[in-house]
Amino acid sequence: MRTLRRTASGGAADGTGTGHGTALAALLTATFIGGFDSSMMLLAAPTLQSALGASFAQTQMVVVGYTTAYAVALMTGGRLGDVLGRRRVFLWGAAGFTLASAVCALAATPALLIVARVVQGLTAALMLPQVLAIIRASLPPVVRRRAVGLYGATIGLAWVAGPVCGGALMAWSPFGLGWRALFLVNIPVGVLIVAAARRRVPESHGPRTRLDVPGAVLLGAALFLLLSVLGGSLALPPVRTAGALVVAGTLLAVFWARECRLQARSLSPIVPPDLLRRRRFGRGLAAVLAFYAGNQGFLALLAYYVQDGLERSPLVTSLLFSPLSAGFALASAVGGRVPAHVERRTALGGISLMAAGLVVFAAMVCWASVSLQLAVLPGALGMLGLGQGLVAGPLISLVLGSAPLADSGAASAVLLTVTQLAHACSVAVIGTVFGTVLGGDPGDGTHSLADHARAAASTTLVVLAVCALAGLLVHRLFSGGPDGAPAQGPPPDRAPGARGGGP
Missing domain, CATH: 1.10.287 (Helix Hairpins)
Structure with missing residues (x-):
């Protein structure tokens, strides 16, 4: 962060480098809690179901209510930022997210918790698309590249830290709060985000038109x-x-x-057709779809395999996510410092590391004992995380860099929506493959549940390897050839409609 402040000195909205650092910290913290509140439910659902006396269907709605509402409203939230002002809509979303978190923590019935989670998802759809749009429109180019790298690291930390921190927090249960602590932690964090964003995040917007x-x-x-x-x-x-x-x-x-x-x-359409007609933007979205199609399914596969195949507790499962998280965060942060002309090679190297991690994982699943798997899998997961982190940052930069500045909010929302679609497809496909091989009656006496889980995991890893190869091929297409689209307009500090810093 000190590097960002030195680089940004003299260019912040308030005239100081500290302004950029504080603004970026607020934006990235919002990104973290948005992803954390989705991924933490991977391990919290069974405890929540028992504590509230909820049915399985109600528990599933607590999980998917947030992600579905978030994905459905993303495009509208991103365009609202372009039309009404990105900082303004970000503040609305952050304040609403904080209030919805308080209602989640106080919910006494499954129905109220489901409604509060849906509201959480809707407010996240106002808040999160503005993050990349503000980074694109308000930060100088050098700071912007590093900010995108940190953004990628934050996304990875949120998705993997959710199960880790969520499992640890439920095991600790401060003041006997149990699952409610997962939502209460959002309240002080949300207040800090709103306070910092009001002071340091500059306002910017696209053409002023009706939604x-x-x-x-x-x-x-x-x-x-x-x-x-x-x-x-x-x-x-x-x-x-x-x-x-x-x-x-x-x-x-x-x-x-x-x-x-x-x-x-x-x-002013919600999604400008000219944006999707841009060749590099379209290819970039295809690469994003291929890349993220394996990621979310892999997390679900890992959670099921460690608990059913290796017969370990949810807390041990959450700890096994740590090397994946650390590798992703480290590689994303380093990737933000990679010069633009070597980004393509960095991404291709990342995909190779991902493939290597999957190969090691598959070999362990097929031939290693449980004790050897528990010893080797952290290294394989760390390698996989490093590869994912080296791909994510350059991919986000290349996609957003091919969009016009005035449509930054819409471009960010399209990117996030495609990511959500990839997650949904991934969980559906990977879950179907895993469940089909696992069978309707695992542990039927002929083979143990662990044997069925091993067979299901090894088969599913083949599908994940295909996704990694597809990402490699699509990325090569994406990186080759000019866009053919018109120039993107003036630099961010002279963008049409951009205004100065906050009050």
């Missing part, structure tokens, strides 16, 4: 159906599942036609 409300409704309904089907929160028979996907596709087609009409009339 496309009908378009937002169409897109939200389509994404809700799509994510609910892929994520499994709508347990429909095959025929109805196919019907839901057809309806979602139809809504997306109507939405796209509407956005094209709005752009032709020089109005």
Whole structure:
């Protein structure tokens, strides 16, 4: 952070390098708690179900209510920042997220907790798309590249620290709070984010136009159906599942036609069609989809395999996530300092490390004893985390760098929405493969549950390796050739509509 402050000196909105450091700290902290509140539920769900007397379906809604609401509202939240001001919408989201966390902690019934989690997801959709948009629009280029690296590190820490810290916090249970402590920690953190952002985060915005409300409704309904089907929160028979996907596709087609009409009339669509027509932006989204398609499914696979295959407790499972988290954070932070002309080679090297980690993991699953696996898997997971971190930062930079400055909020929201779709697809595909090989009645007397889990994990790792290779191929396509799109406009400090710092 000291490096960022020295680099940014004289260029902050308030005229000081400290302004950039404080603003970036607020933005990254918001990024962390947004991801943490999603990933912590991986291990908290069983405890929560028992404490509240909730049904399995209600517990699942606590988990997916947040992620679905977040993904559905992301596009609208990102565009609101472009239209109304990115700092303003960020503050709305951070304050709402903090209040919703308080309601979650005080919830006495499953129904109230589900509603509060949905509100949490909606407020996160206001807050989080502004982070990358503000970094893109308000920070000098040198600081921006390092900030994106730190952003990638923060995302990795949040997704892996959620289970680790969540499991440890529930085991500790300060003041006998149990699962409620997971939400109470957000309150002081949220207050600090709002206070720092009000003072240090500069305001910026795109063209001042009206929000496309009908378009937002169409897109939200389509994404809700799509994510609910892929994520499994709508347990429909095959025929109805196919019907839901057809309806979602139809809504997306109507939405796209509407956005094209709005752009032709020089109005402001939720997702500018010209943005998606940019070759480098489109290729970048394809690379993001391939990259993240394996990540979330791998986390779910790891949690199930260690508990069912290696027969270890949730706390031990959460600790095994630590090398993955540390590797991701370290590589992302280092990747932010890599010169632009070697980013492609860095990303390709990261994908190679990912593949190597998967190979070691697969070998351990197939042939090693339980004690040897527990000794070697931390190293394999650390290698996998290093590879993921080397890929994530350059990928985010390349995608956002190919978008016009005025559409930074929309571009950030599109990137995050594609990430959520990749997560949903990953959990659906990886979960289906794992569950199919595991069988409907594992531990049937012929083979133990551990044997079934080993077979399921080894088969699923093949799918993950294919995802890694797909990411390699798509990234090569993405990095080759010019965009062919018009120039992105003036630098951030002279961007149209940009304004000075906060009050």
